[in-house]
Amino acid sequence: MISFRRSLAGSWLLLILVFGCFQDAHALPAFARKYGLRCSACHESWPMLNYFGQKFKDNGYQLMNDRDAPIWQNPSYWPVTFRITPIWHRVSTGRVAVDQGTGMDNAESRIEKSGFDLSGLDFHTGGTLEKNFSFYVLPSSDSTATFHFETVMGRLDNLFGSSWLNVKLGKFELDNLLSEKRILTLTANGGIYQTYHFIPQGDANIYGQIGSNQLGLEYMGHSADDRTRVSAALISSSNGNTGLVTGSNSYSGFFTASQAFDAGKWGVERIGFYDMTGLAATMYRTSAGVPIPGSGIGNKGFNRVGFVGQFYFGPHFDLQVVTQHGADNAWFGQGYGNAVNPSNGAPGNPLPNNTPGTVLPATARAPSWNGATFEAHYVYSPQLIFIGRFELERMSQQATVGTASNLGNITTYTIGYRYNPFMTSRAGFAWHNEYNFLHQDGTGPQPGENVNSSELLIGFDFDF
Amino acid sequence: MRRKPFLQCSLLMSAAAVLALSLPVRAQLSTVQLQAWLNSPAATSHVGNITGNAKAAAPVYRRYCVGCHGEFGDGNGEVAQWLEPPMYPKPRDFQLGIFKCRSTPTGTLPTDEDLYDTIARGLDRSSMPIWNTFTKDERANLVAWIKHFSPRWQTEKPGTPIQIPPEPEVTPERVKAGQEVFGRVQCWKCHGVQGMANGPSASTLTDDLGRPIWAYNFTDGSRPKCGSTDRDIYKIFMTGLDGTPMPSFSDNIKPDEAWDLVFYLRTLQPHNAYNAKEKQIARQLGLKPVSPQ
Numbered sequence: 001m002i003s004f005r006r007s008l009a010g011s012w013l014l015l016i017l018v019f020g021c022f023q024d025a026h027a028l029p030a031f032a033r034k035y036g037l038r039c040s041a042c043h044e045s046w047p048m049l050n051y052f053g054q055k056f057k058d059n060g061y062q063l064m065n066d067r068d069a070p071i072w073q074n075p076s077y078w079p080v081t082f083r084i085t086p087i088w089h090r091v092s093t094g095r096v097a098v099d100q101g102t103g104m105d106n107a108e109s110r111i112e113k114s115g116f117d118l119s120g121l122d123f124h125t126g127g128t129l130e131k132n133f134s135f136y137v138l139p140s141s142d143s144t145a146t147f148h149f150e151t152v153m154g155r156l157d158n159l160f161g162s163s164w165l166n167v168k169l170g171k172f173e174l175d176n177l178l179s180e181k182r183i184l185t186l187t188a189n190g191g192i193y194q195t196y197h198f199i200p201q202g203d204a205n206i207y208g209q210i211g212s213n214q215l216g217l218e219y220m221g222h223s224a225d226d227r228t229r230v231s232a233a234l235i236s237s238s239n240g241n242t243g244l245v246t247g248s249n250s251y252s253g254f255f256t257a258s259q260a261f262d263a264g265k266w267g268v269e270r271i272g273f274y275d276m277t278g279l280a281a282t283m284y285r286t287s288a289g290v291p292i293p294g295s296g297i298g299n300k301g302f303n304r305v306g307f308v309g310q311f312y313f314g315p316h317f318d319l320q321v322v323t324q325h326g327a328d329n330a331w332f333g334q335g336y337g338n339a340v341n342p343s344n345g346a347p348g349n350p351l352p353n354n355t356p357g358t359v360l361p362a363t364a365r366a367p368s369w370n371g372a373t374f375e376a377h378y379v380y381s382p383q384l385i386f387i388g389r390f391e392l393e394r395m396s397q398q399a400t401v402g403t404a405s406n407l408g409n410i411t412t413y414t415i416g417y418r419y420n421p422f423m424t425s426r427a428g429f430a431w432h433n434e435y436n437f438l439h440q441d442g443t444g445p446q447p448g449e450n451v452n453s454s455e456l457l458i459g460f461d462f463d464f
Numbered sequence: 465m466r467r468k469p470f471l472q473c474s475l476l477m478s479a480a481a482v483l484a485l486s487l488p489v490r491a492q493l494s495t496v497q498l499q500a501w502l503n504s505p506a507a508t509s510h511v512g513n514i515t516g517n518a519k520a521a522a523p524v525y526r527r528y529c530v531g532c533h534g535e536f537g538d539g540n541g542e543v544a545q546w547l548e549p550p551m552y553p554k555p556r557d558f559q560l561g562i563f564k565c566r567s568t569p570t571g572t573l574p575t576d577e578d579l580y581d582t583i584a585r586g587l588d589r590s591s592m593p594i595w596n597t598f599t600k601d602e603r604a605n606l607v608a609w610i611k612h613f614s615p616r617w618q619t620e621k622p623g624t625p626i627q628i629p630p631e632p633e634v635t636p637e638r639v640k641a642g643q644e645v646f647g648r649v650q651c652w653k654c655h656g657v658q659g660m661a662n663g664p665s666a667s668t669l670t671d672d673l674g675r676p677i678w679a680y681n682f683t684d685g686s687r688p689k690c691g692s693t694d695r696d697i698y699k700i701f702m703t704g705l706d707g708t709p710m711p712s713f714s715d716n717i718k719p720d721e722a723w724d725l726v727f728y729l730r731t732l733q734p735h736n737a738y739n740a741k742e743k744q745i746a747r748q749l750g751l752k753p754v755s756p757q
Contacts, residue, residue, distance in 0.1 A: 035591065035593075036531070036532065036543035036546055036547060036552075036591050037531060037532075037543070037591075037593070038530070038531035038542070038543075040526075040527045040528070040531075041527070041528050041531065041593075051597040052528070052593075052595070052597045055597050063586075063593045063594070064593075064594060065586065065588050065589070065590070065593065065594070066588055066589050066684075066686045066687075067552075067589070067591075072551070224596065225596040225597060226597060262599045262600060262601075263599070264599065264600075264601050265520070265601050267599060267602075268597070268599055315520075315523045315524065316523075381523070381526070382526065382527045424531075424542055425531060425542065425543050
């Protein structure tokens with residue numbers, strides 16, 4: 001039955017692909033309006049940047065001509081862009097634990113839901129305050145209009161006239177070349193990079209997610225043509241949560257370097273690496289037994305390191321690769337480290353606190369894993385792009401001796417396309433179709449049960 | 465009697481056909497002509513050991529250039545209407561085959577290398593960005609593509625680059641001589657006696673299409689449009705910026721004097737990577753602005 005449904009969904013997608021009018025692409029219209037450039041100048045397909053767009057961003061949202069300062073703009077110019085995505089989607093989640101006696105036969109069931117829906121609303125505002133002073137503020141809401149600050153940063157660009165000296169302060173996306181904030185896919189599982197967020201089963205270290213926007217200070221430098229890039233960020237180990245709710249001396253570092261090469265008719269190829277090394281608290285002082293926010297001590301270490309490659313094979317096809325080797329301290333593996341985090345999601349059921357006298361079980365070990373993301377694009381034109389992504393996350397050492405070696409492993413793929421029926425410097429509109437399938441080992445309600453989930457999404461993704 | 469309406473109709477239709485065929489802009493090739501041209505050896509550019517291919521440039525042109533320069537290279541892309549000279553010069557009309565930045569004498573076509581360099585350098589004080597993120601092949605391909613917009617490339621060859629003698633040593637005498645040239649050929653009429661683009665003619669300047677245009681302000685730190693090196697500045701006033709009021713002074717200034725003028729112009733600029741010695745000499749000389757005569 002499941003197979004039949006998958007076939008049906010696949011056939012439907014194929015039909016849409018064949019008969020639908022495909023479309024996609026644009027830029028942040030606030031920038032496009034300012035400079036009079038089409039979206040396609042900076043975006044391989046909106047919102048994913050091409051090399052020129054990456055250079056524009058690295059220069060502090062400046063073209064590096066004499067018109068970068070806002071004083072050159074018409075006073076009516078307002079650097080704001082709104083983005084929202086009305087959709088229809090069908091979500092299928094396998095092996096969901098359900099109560100018996102509610103008409104269901106089993107203790108677990110596949111839950112399928114479908115219908116019309118909305119994404120959240122993003123208010124992008126960014127640009128220059130003056131030549132070489134740039135900013136970006138992104139209040140973002142969920143679909144119920146509950147807002148949070150996704151990005152708030154100011155940047156000093158080209159200090160002492162050097163493109164090698166740029167400093168950013170605030171909450172921002174880490175310097176990931178394959179940017180999750182500019183991801184081309186929108187489903188719940190396909191709209192993030194699993195490699196950027198993977199956490200072993202039972203592990204409570206949420207602070208090593210390189211896909212989350214983080215609070216901190218970043219140095220970034222690049223050559224004039226952006227072929228060479230380096231960055232180093234010092235961030236609070238808080239996974240971007242404000243209010244100093246975690247450890248008072250818990251910081252992480254994120255380092256990147258990459259080099260691009262002119263490969264003639266193939267295009268510009270880039271290779272690089274990243275390394276996130278950090279400390280996060282596992283022990284919180286308590287008041288009436290409740291952990292006190294910000295009181296975290298007992299820092300333990302974690303590390304994420306990987307290779308990044310952007311390979312272009314002519315004007316139409318490219319492959320983006322990110323790998324990761326991750327390792328957490330054994331304390332995290334046993335569930336310590338997230339006792340007070342608001343994203344814990346378990347009120348009344350807090351994760352364990354490493355209070356004095358706590359000892360790890362003899363079977364505890366430092367969990368480690370390897371992951372990889374492969375994302376291919378076929379860019380038919382600036383207005384039409386086909387996307388295919390395959391990701392796998394594999395545990396190499398579980399946190400507890402005796403745990404199934406594959407527990408928590410993830411395999412997922414996403415396919416889709418985006419079509420922009422028009423391409424201007426004023427607004428963007430994409431007709432978006434996508435299908436995601438995710439398989440995770442051993443995370444069903446019963447031991448050893450695997451879980452399969454899928455989502456089909458169709459919608460309009462637009463900004464103005 | 466019955467033939468007359470037929471003839472009239474035929475004539476009208478012929479006229480309409482001629483009009484329709486001639487409408488696709490001044491120099492635009494028909495689709496058939498374009499395909500033939502794209503497959504011909506002429507649809508190439510040569511920059512050093514790189515051979516650009518026009519056919520390969522089409523997707524790049526559509527992605528990056530068409531918004532300003534337009535599908536037909538006439539400078540009437542979608543955003544052209546929002547660019548208001550003189551603050552924002554209109555995009556180049558490639559169909560005219562007239563280019564500012566050349567190493568060739570005024571009135572002639574630029575070399576492939578001139579266009580190649582312009583793409584990578586961008587044009588300061590305009591909306592033309594620095595496209596140095598392109599690969600060398602992409603830039604060379606675009607040069608080949610640009611050339612199909614104007615019939616000039618089919619009937620003319622690029623001019624021969626001007627000879628630039630080796631750059632002499634900067635001396636106080638040369639700086640003073642350069643100032644004398646600046647006054648003699650009346651650069652100050654547009655650029656002002658202090659190079660602040662406020663000469664008596666500055667407010668009346670228009671380009672060949674009648675659009676207002678600003679003279680270059682040496683003092684505001686912006687980059688000269690056609691390059692920042694001493695050789696680039698030498699070329700600018702010895703070849704002129706075609707299509708603008710900036711003429712070629714090759715008939716009025718001897719090559720050696722041209723270097724003197726370069727050195728003097730450097731003294732007008734704020735400190736940059738090229739003018740430390742000239743600025744020092746100007747200070748030592750206590751150089752005063754030229755007197756308008």
